[in-house]
Each structure stands twice: as structure tokens, then as C-alpha cells.
Amino acid sequence: MEHNGQWTKLCFPASHAEVVCQHLRCGFVINIHNAAHFGDDSRPFLIVGDKSTNTNSTCSHPFYAGVTCTGWVDDLKLVNGSNSCDGKVVITFGKLSFALCSTVSPMKHAEVLCKQLGCGSVVSVHSAAHFGEDSTPYWLIGDVCQGSEMTIWHCATSAWNITSTCSHRFHAGVICSGYSKPRLSGGDSPCSGRVEVRHGETWATLCDAHFDLKAASVICNELECGTVQSIPGGAHFGEGHGLILTEEFHCAGNESHLAYCRRTAHGNQTCSHADDASVICSCKN
Template sequence: MARGSLSLFAVIFALVYCRSKGQRVRLVGGSSSDGLLEVFENGEWGTVCDDLWGYNNAFVVCKELGFQSYETVFPSHTHVTSASEDIWYDDVECTGSESSLRECPKRPVGETNCGHFEDIGVACSQQTLRLVGGSSKNEGRIEVFHNRRWGTVCDDHWDETDALVVCKQLGYSSVVTADSHSFPIGTGKIWFDNVQCIGNEATLHDCPRSAVPHNCGHHEDVGIVCSSD
């Protein structure tokens, strides 16, 4: 066989091998961390229906893509979709412990009662802490990613030392306001209570705190304002 033919064969083999061993999920139509969710099955990319979709599913997708957490899930009408694609997955019900979306319980591949208006999208993140509800990115209600879900932090025992750990974790150097209730209250889980940071912790998750259950309500959700000054 000629050298040119061998080279062409090697390229084709490499492409086929990499596709078979490579990425099985991707996000399209958005940025590198968000977009319409697509999965690779039967040699083609296709979409995922939003039936029974939950936070555990989003967590598995983002983890498979190399992220630490998810920001949100959204319908496909917020991102580009293609009606020519197959819908591969329906009724996905991950527990959160799976290493890939393919491992999650679901209908057989391609068996679905959905239309593309039900395609699901996901936004992933490398963050396990965020500020929500402020007028700028340096302020807001504190939320932490814990046990595969975002939740709030109670203000019991909260002080400037705790707030400084949060601000430094987010890339700021100082605290303007350590305890503010001027931001909208949260919903869902209250993950942290009686936080008592020493001040040298790298993340809020490293700080001593009470184990759940807590004795707080969302009216006690803590918010802060950070500064780079």
C-alpha cells in the first residue's frame, strides 16, 4: 500500500476511534458552559426531552463535561435548536451519582413522545458559591452549591470574618457590607447555619458550621457586598 494511502487510512481510523471513545454530551447554541443539550447516539447528535428533568440530571451533565455545578436549566427556545435532529433521550431520571448521562435511568434510546419544543438546555459552572439578587456581580444573597443543589446561608452567628472568606473566594479583596437583608430572599434549601469562619479558609465550605437540620427561615438568608478596593 502506498504511503499516501496509509496516511489517509490512519487519519480516518483516528477520527472514527476518537468519536467512538470521545465526548458523548455537548452544549450548543450558547457559550462554552451553556446551551442546548445534545447527546451522541447511533452515530449522530440528538437532543434530550425535558420530561421528568430535574436538578440531578443537570448535575450529571455538568459533571460529565468537567464542571463543578450547574447554574440553571432552561427550555430550548432560549437557544438554537434543529428540528432535523433526532430526540434521543426521554424521561431521564438520574440519581446524581452517575458518571455520565448515558448511565441514568431513561426510556430506550430514540423512544420518545416529545417534540423539539421540549428540548432541554443546561448552564454549567465551576463555582460552588455565588451572589444572587444584587444590582451588580459583587453583591447579593449568598448561595452555596451543596448536595447537588443550590441553597442559602442563614445569618446566625454571621460576621465580617465569614463575609471576608466569601469575598476572597469570589476574587474580591474586602467586604463593604457583611450582613445585608436588602436582597430578595431565597427558596429551597438552607444549607449552612451558624457559620463561624476563622478567616484563613479557602472556601466557605471549609468553615466550621452546624450540621443540618437548621432552625432558620428564608427571612434570615444572609447577603453581602464585596469590593476589590
């Protein structure tokens, strides 16, 4: 990092690694490393502790000088279930995929997941074996969720580890109450309006900066409203109320349901309801 006009190597306690990954928008910590892991040079280390900062020529245990992050979230979905709203929880960072294994507050964690995926409320949580075992490694997490968070990324993280198994004491799968189609509100027909998606028991709007024609095409098709004509932004059909979804849908355009599109998180949400996304469909299939 830059310190007093010069680039120095950082030496930090393990508790700071998560901050480094998230500050760089690189996802979450996979591993932390000693000074030699990525090579060494003559630059001094900036020692960053919980209460002090100083420089030194070495960086030794219990401090670390390198970190491997997951990369930003590319996808979050439920797999091996009967539909998109039940199954094993799998998260993808670039080319890395992990099945989540939650060690604490399983019902609260699942409640947030169901809302985040637009799948209603949680019905039950299950062990890894319930949805079948495969070679996907488990990301053992200690997310402490209250149940009111918009996404699991907003839950406080207390522990993490990569493992090949998920103990029967922990939960790796979830069954949600079910998927609700998106809706178009405020328009002059059921086939035009402000885009709203189900988030738990409420409806959330989408940010126009994170919404494109392919996602709109899927919505028009799913609502049996023909083809997409336009996607006016700037709350064209009036401002919504309540939640603004902090995720983006990445669609190919031929999906039958919006739920089948890949979702990515936007950690720094700057949208307001003045930026609500809208769709105008042709109204003819």
C-alpha cells in the first residue's frame, strides 16, 4: 500500500485479511500467507496492528504479508434439488465453486438465502447428504445472520475454512417456499411498468444501471408479454418504495424464468428509487 508517498509491503494480523479482500472488491478470504509466499524484495514492511502502525524489515508470525481472495461473486444458486428454490447452496467466484456449509444460525442463514434468491421464505434446512454428495469442496462459514439482511454478504462473518466434508451437525442445503414471478408496476398495462422482484415477503425494485435488454427479454417472456420493446430508466413509471435489490441478473435472453439467470452482487449500492428500472413489452407472444 502507499505510505508517505512510497509503496510498502503490508504486514497484518489474520483478522485484517477479510478487510483487504473486501476493500479491493475481491470477494472473501481463501488463505493467508507468510512474507516469502509471493517472493520478497528490499522494501520495508508496514506493520499494521489493531492499535498501532510502524515499519520493520521483517514480517513474522502471528502477522501475515499475503492473501488469496476468492474474487468477486459470479453466481449463487441452489443445485441438486427439484427446482431453483431448493437444493445445496453453491457459490461461484470466477472458476472456483464452493458448496456453503453453515456452522451457525442455520435457519436465519437460510431465511436470508431464500429471500436473496427470490424464493420466498425458508421451509427447512438440511445436511449435505440430503441433496447428494459430489466433488465440490465446502466453504465452511460462520455467517451470523439475523434474518433481516438483504443478502448473505451483509451477515457478519465470524469464521471460514475450506474443507472436503460438511458435518451432519451443519447445514448445506435449504428448501424455500417457492419462486414468485417478477411483476411490472405503475404501467398502463400488465406488460409495462417498473420492474419488481419478490424478496421474501416484500417486493424490491432493480437499479437501472444494473439492468439490460437480455434480462428484460426474459421478464417479458416469463410474463407472457411478448418481446421487449425498451427499458426506460430513471423511474419512468414512478418511483417504487422499500427495498432496492443490490444484485444484477446476467441473462442470455432465452431463459424461461428470471430465476435461471446468473446473479452477481453489487457491494457498493448507489441507486435510489429515482433510478428504478422499467420494461415495456410488446404485449404479444
